[in-house]
Amino acid sequence: MLEIVDIKKSYGKKEVLKGVSFTVEKGDFLAIIGKNGVGKTTLTNIICQLVKQDSGKVKYGFQEKDIYSKIGVQTQSGDFDDRLKVDDMCTLWRKIYNVDATKVDQLLERFDLTGVRKQYIKTLSGGQKQKLNILLSLLNDPELLILDELTTSLDAISRHEMRKYLKQLNEQGKTIVMISHYMDEVEDLCNKVVVLKDGEVEQTTSPRALIGSKYNSLQQYFVECV
Numbered sequence: 045m046l047e048i049v050d051i052k053k054s055y056g057k058k059e060v061l062k063g064v065s066f067t068v069e070k071g072d073f074l075a076i077i078g079k080n081g082v083g084k085t086t087l088t089n090i091i092c093q094l095v096k097q098d099s100g101k102v103k104y105g106f107q108e109k110d111i112y113s114k115i116g117v118q119t120q121s122g123d124f125d126d127r128l129k130v131d132d133m134c135t136l137w138r139k140i141y142n143v144d145a146t147k148v149d150q151l152l153e154r155f156d157l158t159g160v161r162k163q164y165i166k167t168l169s170g171g172q173k174q175k176l177n178i179l180l181s182l183l184n185d186p187e188l189l190i191l192d193e194l195t196t197s198l199d200a201i202s203r204h205e206m207r208k209y210l211k212q213l214n215e216q217g218k219t220i221v222m223i224s225h226y227m228d229e230v231e232d233l234c235n236k237v238v239v240l241k242d243g244e245v246e247q248t249t250s251p252r253a254l255i256g257s258k259y260n261s262l263q264q265y266f267v268e269c270v
């Protein structure tokens with residue numbers, strides 16, 4: 045689905061990514077983990093072509109011109125126009141992607157947003173905005189989902205529901221690349237983890253392999269090694 049080859053990126057004199065390479069296979073549920081500021085969002089923004097790398101290449105398992113129909117992106121900030129209502133935003137996106145209104149209704153229901161569909165986005169809670177964000181990223185039924193700290197600011201029930209939903213999506217064949225700071229979530233959901241450290245890929249392996257016999261959990265691995 046994706047091959048990331050020797051990606052380098054600096055902001056001014058700050059070298060953030062120093063030659064990052066890894067592969068995402070179709071059907072993978074892959075987490076990118078690492079300390080704050082290590083370059084996770086920069087990397088996913090490069091994959092989505094929102095930021096240009098200095099060198100290196102992202103090879104897509106589909107025609108590059110189809111990128112925005114094949115990839116669904118949930119960004120950290122959301123980037124919503126707060127002056128729009130939830131319904132307006134959904135209608136706008138549904139028209140861009142030529143999707144039936146019933147699909148929007150189903151997703152609003154799924155994410156418990158039906159009750160706020162007439163509200164202005166600026167009046168939504170952080171968690172509701174987060175849910176709207178993933179709803180929109182799913183509208184075009186993308187093959188690859190890129191999620192940047194999706195479950196941050198969700199309450200415990202919503203996080204649990206979102207996990208279940210992501211698991212289902214992955215089981216239905218969607219490939220997912222996720223940035224998460226919740227190691228229990230990564231352990232529960234992902235078959236592959238890319239550990240970013242000091243601008244490089246420290247490891248690409250399964251959560252189980254990272255934990256090995258030395259650690260009790262991915263959280264412990266992260267605290268001691270990352």
Ligand SMILES: Nc1ncnc2c1ncn2[C@@H]1O[C@H](COP(=O)(O)OP(=O)(O)OP(=O)(O)O)[C@@H](O)[C@H]1O
Pocket residue numbers: 055060078079080081082083084085086087
């Ligand atoms: N547009 C930019 N201009 C200058 N520096 C930037 C820019 N975007 C990111 N950075 C810097 O690059 C580094 C990596 O940022 P990035 O957001 O990719 O990290 P991250 O791993 O996603 O962090 P977090 O876990 O806190 O979300 C940080 O030091 C950040 O300050």
